[in-house]
Amino acid sequence: xxxxxxxxxxxETPEQLRVRIPGWGVDLDPADRPAVPRERxxxxxxxxxxxxxxxxxxxxxxxxxxxxxTLPPVFGTTLPLRGVSGVVRRYxxxxxxxxxxxxxxxxxxxxxxxxxxxxxxAAVRGRPDDPVxxxxxxxEVSHHGxxxxxxxxxxxxxxxxxxPVIVAGPWVLGGLAAVVVARRLxxxxxxx
Amino acid sequence: xxxxxxxGPYRVRVExxxxxxxEHPNDAIVRVELAAxxxxxxxxxxxxxxxxxxxxxxxHEFIGVVEQVGPSVERVQVGxxxxxxxxxxxxxxxxxxxxxxxxxxxxxxxxxxxxxxYGYSHTCGGYDGGQAELVRVPFADVGPAPIPDWMDAExxxxxxxxxxxxYFGAQLGDIVEGDVVVVFGAGxxxxxxxxxAWLMGAGRVIVVDHLEYRLAKAxxxxxxxxxxxxxxxxxxxxxxxxxxxLGADVAIDAVGAEADGSLLQHVTAAKLKLQxxxxxxxxxxxxxxxxxxxxxxxxxxxxxxxxVKFGDAVNKGLTLRMNQCHVKRQWPRLFEHVRNGYLxxxxxxxxxxxxxxxxxxxxxxxxxxxxCIKPLVVPGPA
Ligand SMILES: NC(=O)c1ccc[n+]([C@@H]2O[C@H](COP(=O)([O-])OP(=O)(O)OC[C@H]3O[C@@H](n4cnc5c(N)ncnc54)[C@H](O)[C@@H]3O)[C@@H](O)[C@H]2O)c1
Ligand SMILES: [Zn+2]
Ligand SMILES: [Zn+2]
Numbered sequence: 001x002x003x004x005x006x007x008x009x010x011x012e013t014p015e016q017l018r019v020r021i022p023g024w025g026v027d028l029d030p031a032d033r034p035a036v037p038r039e040r041x042x043x044x045x046x047x048x049x050x051x052x053x054x055x056x057x058x059x060x061x062x063x064x065x066x067x068x069x070t071l072p073p074v075f076g077t078t079l080p081l082r083g084v085s086g087v088v089r090r091y092x093x094x095x096x097x098x099x100x101x102x103x104x105x106x107x108x109x110x111x112x113x114x115x116x117x118x119x120x121x122a123a124v125r126g127r128p129d130d131p132v133x134x135x136x137x138x139x140e141v142s143h144h145g146x147x148x149x150x151x152x153x154x155x156x157x158x159x160x161x162x163x164p165v166i167v168a169g170p171w172v173l174g175g176l177a178a179v180v181v182a183r184r185l186x187x188x189x190x191x192x
Numbered sequence: 193x194x195x196x197x198x199x200g201p202y203r204v205r206v207e208x209x210x211x212x213x214x215e216h217p218n219d220a221i222v223r224v225e226l227a228a229x230x231x232x233x234x235x236x237x238x239x240x241x242x243x244x245x246x247x248x249x250x251x252h253e254f255i256g257v258v259e260q261v262g263p264s265v266e267r268v269q270v271g272x273x274x275x276x277x278x279x280x281x282x283x284x285x286x287x288x289x290x291x292x293x294x295x296x297x298x299x300x301x302x303x304x305x306x307x308x309x310y311g312y313s314h315t316c317g318g319y320d321g322g323q324a325e326l327v328r329v330p331f332a333d334v335g336p337a338p339i340p341d342w343m344d345a346e347x348x349x350x351x352x353x354x355x356x357x358x359y360f361g362a363q364l365g366d367i368v369e370g371d372v373v374v375v376f377g378a379g380x381x382x383x384x385x386x387x388x389a390w391l392m393g394a395g396r397v398i399v400v401d402h403l404e405y406r407l408a409k410a411x412x413x414x415x416x417x418x419x420x421x422x423x424x425x426x427x428x429x430x431x432x433x434x435x436x437x438l439g440a441d442v443a444i445d446a447v448g449a450e451a452d453g454s455l456l457q458h459v460t461a462a463k464l465k466l467q468x469x470x471x472x473x474x475x476x477x478x479x480x481x482x483x484x485x486x487x488x489x490x491x492x493x494x495x496x497x498x499x500v501k502f503g504d505a506v507n508k509g510l511t512l513r514m515n516q517c518h519v520k521r522q523w524p525r526l527f528e529h530v531r532n533g534y535l536x537x538x539x540x541x542x543x544x545x546x547x548x549x550x551x552x553x554x555x556x557x558x559x560x561x562x563x564c565i566k567p568l569v570v571p572g573p574a
Pocket of ligand 1: 230231232233234235353354357376377378379380381382400401402403406421446447448449450451452453472473489490491492493515516517565
């Protein structure tokens, strides 16, 4: 009880724990813990045989956080910026530091635009998206979707039904937008 | 080569991709033997991590065989069978020189707050990951290590992240003999944290989750006391009650950004993306630990703000410790623990999916179907 000075007693003694749990206390001494102390200056320990790494060639202008003083010498080169999402993302990197919410919110917006752009591109390239296969929902049957949830008292079943909305939502909204635009265009054409 | 690719929130597929190439003299190309899906991958899969580009190959837990090396590589050779830490790191910057490999400053142009991680969005450097046949491994002289002959492949792949991270999380708690340790989350990371807490001399280990099948594993594999938060109106009161109203000495958040337990927090974070993460488990940790106690956070959160109960942390005089795990620094000691049988990483593996079934693998792990705790991904002939 915190209302008096003693620490509440433990249900088991160290001797009992040592018997019940293999390895109990082998890392009791902080000296045996590899992450202690947090910082240990030992540049020779990593295997690096350079003071500063050679620079990987920058084949395309690489976007970077404005909190960096220089382009780091090594970086990923997958999926360079492209399209409208690329414009949004490049702006987020150029204009706002990581400290600014705008930086991250623009990147998230870029992500959503990227999904739409990629879907169109995939269809054009003859490898269209297949929402059924890609969501893996078939595993609801093969991996016992019903019995994994029913009666288990899980806290996440309340919001799992929102997932299909997140997957299908952009399609529905996009479809509606397309209908609205098509109607407007048709009306305008008729007026002419 | 065949590779898993992200197609948008909740959607992944396998595609034919150009194989990776040596882009830096210290690069290697590794042919993946075995990979795993991590709880962190779910944050990407659910579209939570900014700058996750469609077409990205996920996967930061993998082992394989070196297929090609760059001209400056000295310490690994073609044909070596290696395990690769999830951190991409240079070994020589300010942080790496001090052992903070996860915080490397030389590998991620996109952000300074986070280091490099394989297959973990452009925010973590824009590297492709290991849920594929081949993967580019930068700084081959620094990260990868040969897999010891005696080590099982599944143990090795779990040591590249999940188990190393759980062990690291327990260390961040600065456990002293007899400490009461509460671990939030009975996923792979939480289970490893609970097992590791005992190695550091904990006097009591309590695990909290809402998935009964995972709590059963926490009792069986981690010898823990368990509580199902979905069965209790207020888990903080419950934890106070079972600790004589003092609270735990150490609390570990092994849940991260998509925590359940508050619909408002979960929906605003995981579904609407209005905060960096749903800090339910973190807030429970803050509120259930004793004054002057330590909260260790290894659960991952996104870069924007989250509704954390900071005032309570201040008023209680808590020590908050957190980081991504510096994986390779943990290995020598972890290898001993695995060899001695104190840790048995492969016990938590529940599923093995061929790469071609990647969409099912993600759905099963994400929706927590079929008793899934840790799914492995096996590339190779379809
Ligand atoms: N710091 C690092 O280096 C590092 C490395 C690996 C993973 N991670 C992070 O660790 C976290 C866990 O990873 P995992 O692979 O074990 O994931 P997981 O999704 O398998 O496990 C998370 C568990 O938390 C449970 N949970 C949800 N809400 C909870 C709550 N309020 N209280 C208690 N439990 C709750 C879930 O039911 C689930 O069992 C993730 O956020 C992941 O991103 C961090
Ligand atoms: Zn991970
Ligand atoms: Zn570094």
